[in-house]
Amino acid sequence: MKFTDGFWLMREGVRASYATEIRDLRVEESRFTAYAAVKRVAARGDTLNTPLITVECFSPAEGVIGVRATHHAGKARRGPDFTLFPDPPDQDTAPAATRRDGPVTELTSGPLTVRADGDGPWGLTFLDQDGRRLTGAGPKGTAFATTPDGAHHMIAQLALDVGENIYGLGERFTPYVKNGQTVDIWQADGGTSSEQAYKNVPFYLSSRGYGVFVNHPGKVSFEIGSEAVGQVQFSVEDQSLEYFVVAGPTPKDVLARYTALTGRPALPPAWSFGLWLTTSFCTSYDEATVTSFVDGMAERGIPLSVFHFDCFWMREYQWSDFLWDPEVFPDPEGMLARLKERGLRVSMWINPYIAQKSALFAEGAARGYLVRRPNGDIWQWDLWQPGMALVDFTNPEATAWYEDKLRLLLDQGVDCFKTDFGERVPTDVVWHDGSDPERMHNYYAQLYNKAVFDLLERERGAGEAVLFARSATAGGQQYPVHWGGDCFASFTAMAESLRGGLSLSLSGFGFWSHDIGGFEGTPDPAVFKRWLAFGLLSSHSRLHGNVSYRVPWEFGEEAVDVARRFTRLKHRLMPYLYGVAAEAHRTGVPMMRPMLVEFPGDPATRTLDRQYMLGPDLLVAPVFTEDGEVEYYVPEGTWTSLLTGESVTGPAWRHETHGFDSLPVLVRDGAVLPWGADEGRPDGDWLDGLTLRVFGPSAAGRTVTVPDLTGATAATFHVVRDAAGARVTAEGTTRPYRVCVEETGATGEGVGRVTVR
Known part of the structure; x- marks a missing residue:
């Protein structure tokens, strides 16, 4: 929420207290605690009738530094809390260590350091492994405020650098770059056409190569350059606010560390x-309808x-009772068995x-x-x-x-x-x-x-x-x-x-x-x-x-x-x-990747929200027009259309027109795509009839793994492509496979080592 009235004034009835200077600093081996006065202390009398903000800096995992700012520590702690997964406690070394040099105290965890200066005005500075400033909490960066309704809010601000973009905060349908937005982390059933969101996550990722996770499961209000234009502000109605700065330097590194802390995704079957x-939802259906759909797809x-089966598999007014509607589905076990047979x-x-009408109520x-x-x-x-x-x-x-x-x-x-x-x-x-x-x-x-x-x-x-x-x-x-x-x-x-x-x-x-x-x-x-x-x-x-069926x-x-x-x-x-x-x-690196994830050094990728990378090697640009016109960006290198074989060279913007059976799907230079032979199902034997499709030169070689149905490696192929052709070394399999060099169409059969010219 916003507490100020412009830059100089507070909103009516709001009283704010900002950490101003460090009055005491307690340093331990792997953490430090600063006691910050909320006004300048010129004499002993200035320490009376005034609060302190206790600021603890610590590290739950390598490359992650936590900051906990507290006004009154006596508030009862009621759950829930996010479950975090830090490094195992029996690790050989602590994830962080402190260093003190005169008035300056630093806490370093992997490639990330937080610095506090006891002589200057209040502030925390976060540095990368090269000593570059990533962000920091300045003079108004740590505070608490009371509002006219008597609510107590803890507030933090972290600096936005020139040209820095902020992303994430859950599944948000507002502009992709969050700068200038006000975002409340609060679950709502608001569809996809408003600022409300079904999936609210108090975590954001910066284009400067770090992330910030606010460790509070309730309402967190973010002002991303929308109250103080050079700051990301976040606040909670509480007596304490805890956040973690997550190191990069790349978006992949940030996501890997963040998901190690909050949980990695399970592998779907x-x-x-x-x-x-x-x-569909409100349509009329029974087993005959379902069977007609399945038959129609097969035919x-x-x-x-x-x-x-959507909602109306149960009786109206009785959701959820988990009982089939007997008038519509008189033989659910038989129907399910018949579907399974297919x-x-x-x-x-x-x-x-x-619902009250449900017997479960x-x-x-x-x-x-x-x-x-x-x-x-x-x-x-x-x-x-x-x-x-x-x-x-x-x-x-x-x-x-x-x-x-x-x-x-x-x-x-x-x-x-x-x-x-x-x-x-x-x-x-x-x-x-x-x-x-x-x-x-x-x-x-x-x-x-x-x-x-x-x-x-x-x-x-x-x-x-x-x-x-x-x-x-x-x-x-x-x-x-x-x-x-x-x-x-x-x-x-x-x-x-x-x-x-x-x-x-x-x-x-x-x-x-x-x-x-x-x-x-x-x-x-x-x-x-x-x-x-x-x-x-x-x-x-x-x-x-x-309200209507979605059969093609x-x-x-x-x-x-x-x-x-x-x-x-x-x-x-x-x-x-x-x-x-x-x-x-x-x-923790997602399947569908914003262009920024694969090309963080390319400034042109930082605002792209109508295309994505599907894994590391496929660029996909959906077509959002009836006439097939699409504009998209191609990063540096030679790319090949997966659908047509046409080559495209970047960096460049492309303007193309596609029929309904086409869209830009480009393969990255040097990629080797393991290509299955089975078009009929997603979970077949992928080594049966496998083709390695080689795109462009890769004299240094490219290692490609083919998984089995558990996600474990079934086979590994090392492909070297130079003027002599493509040479492949396979490990873990003696199954025959094909190699296809895309720009020449040359193919070869092989078991173990094969040369294609």
Whole structure:
């Protein structure tokens, strides 16, 4: 929130106190604590009737420095808190060490240092390993304020340098670069066309090669150059504020350190990367409808991997009771078995709300499993479902009860769940474990998705769990996949969806999807066809809508051709894509990468929000126009169109026109794409008929791994390309494979070592 009235004045009724000078500094081996007066102390009397701000600097992990500023330390600590994963406590050396040189004290952790000067005015300076200033908290950078309503806020400001851009803060559909924006970290069901967000993450990434994570699960208000134009300000209504500065120097380094601290994403099963088709939301459907969809996809040669049943698989007014509507689905077990016989996985829509008409309402109320108001009444309202109540996941027995209901569906043959909602969480309630309602509002999504994901891992086994989740906060990346929520069926919404996905990826989320064609309304065929290509070049791909079906033939035969072409293309890319997915799981670097992530040294990439890198080697620029016009940027080097073989040289801006069966998909110079032979499914044997597609020279060599279905390395290929041709050394396999040098079309068969000329 904003506390000032312009630069000189405070807003009416606001009183602020700023750390001004250090009065005492206590230095330990791996941390220091500064006691900062809020006014200049010229005489002993100046120490009376005035507060101190206690500022602790410490390091939870290598390359991460925490700052905790506290006014009154006696406030009761009520949860929840983010779960952090610092370096193991039994490590050989502490992650940080202090150094004192006269009045200057430094704490260094890996490549990051924080410096405090006891002689000067208050300030903290953060330096990289070369001594370059990254950012700092200046004279107004550490403070507290009271507002007219009596609320107490802790405030921090970190400097913005000239030309510095700020990204992230969750899945935000506002402009991709967050400079100039006011962002409140507060879960809301606001669609994709407003400043509200389903996935709010108090973490931002800077183009200068560092990140900042505010360790507070409740409401955090960010002013990114929008109150003090040279500062990123963040504040919480509390007596203490803790934040972590995360070192780079590259965006990949920042994301790796941040996700090591807050949790790395699980690796979704390979089958989840295929095409998902749903019943849509408000449409009429039964088993005959579902069967007609599945038959229609097969007859048209469009491979299908997952079928999803949306809300009305349950009876109206009774969401959620987890019981099939018997009039519509009289034989659910038989139907699921029939779908499984066709090689499909099955997904079911759920949410954490219990309607009053559901039998689970009385059951949950009697057992104390539903969230209550302070007077003991169950919290209810009529939005979404009549008399809707909320499952209290802070109660372990309530969590087990909820999971038991889902387990019955798993026993019937269901494979995964779409965990919808989780944002409409009240603050005028009492939680079972005594959690602070304000802190629980955002954090509820974490408990909800964790409960369902943990159940799937227990029941289906490690590596088989996957969600289709809408809400999340920091740490939510551990439970993939997340999708972009309710967007309109328009080109504008398609572009805003991509902005949201890019922002989420820079908030530590490795996997992301969206409703192909848009959710609200029925897309124009042009929108649907363009969105198909974009959606099938995303980490996960789902056809879904609101009031109309999303089967491709509803939008014409050309839509069928586009769906077939790009679904098959994604399947052939799976040896590459699943390797990228495994990298996201290991390192936290997302599959869908803003251009900044791969090209941080290229200033032209810092504002690009209509294109992305799919892994390290594929540039994708979705087409957001009916006529096929697209403008995109090509970084330095020679790039090759995956679809046409045309070469493009950068750095350059490109203006092209594409048919509905095309879009810019460029392969990076020196890349070696492992190319699968199986177009029919995403989870086949990728070494069977494998082709190594070599793009451009790489005299230094390029090592490429092909994963197995667990994400482990099945085979490793080392490819050297020079004037003599391409020479390949394979390890871990004796299976035959082909090598194709793209610009010449030369091919060769090989086992072990092969030369292609």
